[in-house]
Amino acid sequence: MTLTLYYSTICPYAQRARLAVREAGIDVDEVGIDLRNKPEWYTRDINPAGKVPALKLDDGEILVESLVIAQYILEKHDASSRLIPEDPLTRARIRLWIERLGSFIPSIYGVIKAEEGGEQQARDNFLAAARQLNTELERVSGEGPYIFGDQFTLADIVSAPHLVSLETLERYNGFTIPDTREYARLNALRKTLRERPSVQQILPSYDEMVASYERLRARYAAAK
Ligand SMILES: N[C@@H](CCC(=O)N[C@@H](CS)C(=O)NCC(=O)O)C(=O)O
The missing domain is CATH 3.40.30.10 (Glutaredoxin)
Known part of the structure; x- marks a missing residue:
């Protein structure tokens, strides 16, 4: 095949x-x-x-x-059904998490595309969305280290690219997601996902990401 x-x-x-x-x-x-x-x-x-x-x-x-x-x-x-567990309730929880992530992702692009003068507002929106995601994580994952506890699932696969890219976003925009309790689970998850061998294998370089952010900004400016 x-x-x-x-x-x-x-x-x-x-x-x-x-x-x-x-x-x-x-x-x-x-x-x-x-x-x-x-x-x-x-x-x-x-x-x-x-x-x-x-x-x-x-x-x-x-x-x-x-x-x-x-x-x-x-x-x-995935013959073991490890990544999408068969239990309907676990599947429902994974789908719900993916919905929550979907509400968070636009705040990342908001920071990338923020125009002069709008940067602070975009960061505030992003941090508010990050705090919400952190609260959701505390609810579903307990001590972690993955989104659903010690089991790496589809939820982690779907979340890893955007969550790991926050590192690039921080560097590119010169700000940091605070190392405080409000963001603690999210920051820990980012680190755990970053270390996963599969994630390491597909990570783009910082320069590639920056070039893509610049294109996104240019496209956004041209569309105005
Ligand atoms: N909802 C789609 C989004 C895919 C998407 O937006 N891909 C972008 C790159 S990240 C793309 O191919 N854009 C076309 C282009 O840039 O010409 C998915 O989840 O697969």
Whole structure:
């Protein structure tokens, strides 16, 4: 069976799919797509929306959307059901966490895209969202170290790219998420995820990330 995963190193959504592949322990062909110079065949033949990730199955069917792809890979290839436990309540909790993460992610892009004069407001919004996520983490994970205690799951795979990228965001923007109780579980989780071998394998370099932030800012400014 040959699966082909189309990705870009800097894309956190593609990183979710790459993590799922590594955590499931399967081999896929990984094809890097240069988003600055996207090949015409990609939009024509693979994903009309032009976005990564996309996963081509051996019969030619193509899946898109990082969550769909990660779930498919784990449901099909994680025989131990370790990463998506079978218990319906655990699954419901994982889905709820992913919803919560979805509300947090825009605050990250808010900081990246903040214009002159709006930086403080964007950081305040981000920190408020981070505190909420920390509270949610305290609720679901106890002592951790992962989102659902000692079990690494789909929730961690989906969260790791954005949470680990906060390190880059802090450096790029010259601010730090405070090392205080309000952020303690979130900061500990970031560290734990950062050390996971699968995450280490797919981490983009700081320079790559900065270049992608600059492009995002330019695109945002041009769209105004
Ligand atoms: N909701 C999608 C989002 C994917 C996405 O936004 N990918 C971005 C890169 S991070 C992309 O491919 N953008 C197309 C472009 O930049 O041309 C998912 O979860 O897979």
